[in-house]
Amino acid sequence: MRFPEDVPVLTDGVVTLRAHTADDVEPAYRICQDPVMQQWTTIPVPYRHEHAVNFLTEVVPNGWRTNTMWAWAIEYDGRYAGTIDLGDGEGGVGEVGFAVDPEVRGNGVMTRALKLAVRYAFDGLGWERVIWRAFVGNYASRRVAWKVGFRGLVTIPGGGRARGVRKDEWVASVGRDDELEPQGIWWTVPVLEDGGIRLRALRDSDAQRVMEACSDERTQQWLSGMPSPYGLDEAAGFIASRPDAAASGEAVAWAIADAAGDELLGNVSVFGLKNRIDRTTGEIGYWMHPDARGRKVMSTAVELVIAHAFRPIEDGGLGRRRLILRCADVNTASAHVAEANGFTRVGNERLADPRRDGTYDNLLTYDLLATD
Numbered sequence: 001m002r003f004p005e006d007v008p009v010l011t012d013g014v015v016t017l018r019a020h021t022a023d024d025v026e027p028a029y030r031i032c033q034d035p036v037m038q039q040w041t042t043i044p045v046p047y048r049h050e051h052a053v054n055f056l057t058e059v060v061p062n063g064w065r066t067n068t069m070w071a072w073a074i075e076y077d078g079r080y081a082g083t084i085d086l087g088d089g090e091g092g093v094g095e096v097g098f099a100v101d102p103e104v105r106g107n108g109v110m111t112r113a114l115k116l117a118v119r120y121a122f123d124g125l126g127w128e129r130v131i132w133r134a135f136v137g138n139y140a141s142r143r144v145a146w147k148v149g150f151r152g153l154v155t156i157p158g159g160g161r162a163r164g165v166r167k168d169e170w171v172a173s174v175g176r177d178d179e180l181e182p183q184g185i186w187w188t189v190p191v192l193e194d195g196g197i198r199l200r201a202l203r204d205s206d207a208q209r210v211m212e213a214c215s216d217e218r219t220q221q222w223l224s225g226m227p228s229p230y231g232l233d234e235a236a237g238f239i240a241s242r243p244d245a246a247a248s249g250e251a252v253a254w255a256i257a258d259a260a261g262d263e264l265l266g267n268v269s270v271f272g273l274k275n276r277i278d279r280t281t282g283e284i285g286y287w288m289h290p291d292a293r294g295r296k297v298m299s300t301a302v303e304l305v306i307a308h309a310f311r312p313i314e315d316g317g318l319g320r321r322r323l324i325l326r327c328a329d330v331n332t333a334s335a336h337v338a339e340a341n342g343f344t345r346v347g348n349e350r351l352a353d354p355r356r357d358g359t360y361d362n363l364l365t366y367d368l369l370a371t372d
């Protein structure tokens, strides 16, 4: 192919993919100074002006000429807003890479650009499959890929590499016959407030309080699956894993925080949302920091969660028909939270709840139907 004459212009009316020009060097150089860009991509750091010149005037044109990389400038709102490229393609399978100006992020620009590029990979280049890769934790990129129909996400420990350092990597792909639409649900974590408490997403800064709550003797006693000993690393790992649970459709977890000071008082989650047999049930789980117990905080938190869980998905809820809650029969405080919220005790499994000391408690099951 000749550059730039043969570079196809692709547009959906809002975003246009076109050949790069020398005028894109300055904005591209500026975008590459962005710390987020440097964190999630493999560009050189420090990123110098000559890097932008070389990439846009040598690497990109050569890619088109040699049929090895197909890179477009993303034009949005009348100006250069980023770059998207397809690469490899041998045997009909290739990869996509992209980045957009921090000033335009969050406007759907990359979602549109990615759809255009993927369509071109199938219809223009005749590919069978497009692969997306990102370093673990790059949720903005993962969400763009999810919105465009990339699926089958797996995590490869150490699968990625940036500037000589191995990093954990996510990989997903989309095939030529796949719909370019989201597969599965990506739950959001809305803020829910009532009675002096606020349910919100967990934050890195909650780690100390999470550690205190989860290393507490009673939490450890009733939640025998909890790591033991439970230190700051375990707390940080728990917090870091929650966005993945939401993005993969499995669970939604909230920090229960004091509405005035925003300090973490406990945790409440709805999990089992992706159960293969019944996608309309969810299980509620929780724990409380010891200094917040005995003030009905958990009963209020569960009340908020129930309302959200029964709300239809179209209205931003979890669209559940049935909720369950389980606790050991000797765990009076937990059984009280269930009963205070109108759950019905429907089961008592004998010696089904393991304790750390090797003994077992009976396990109560409570349920609540949306129609109750």
Ligand SMILES: CC(C)(COP(=O)(O)OP(=O)(O)OC[C@H]1O[C@@H](n2cnc3c(N)ncnc32)[C@H](O)[C@@H]1OP(=O)(O)O)[C@@H](O)C(=O)NCCC(=O)NCCS
Residues within 6 Å of the ligand: 036, 037, 040, 041, 097, 098, 099, 100, 101, 104, 105, 106, 107, 108, 109, 110, 111, 112, 133, 134, 135, 138, 139, 140, 141, 143, 144
């Ligand atoms: C990834 C990137 C290209 C996204 O560009 P964008 O134009 O903002 O993308 P879109 O607006 O189409 O979609 C971004 C989505 O991610 C969401 N998002 C952003 N940060 C998020 C986060 N931390 N957690 C969850 N979702 C997040 C946005 O809300 C938006 O979703 P929505 O439209 O449903 O609300 C941009 O963030 C970027 O350039 N990052 C640096 C380079 C990079 O990471 N490239 C990809 C390497 S694999």
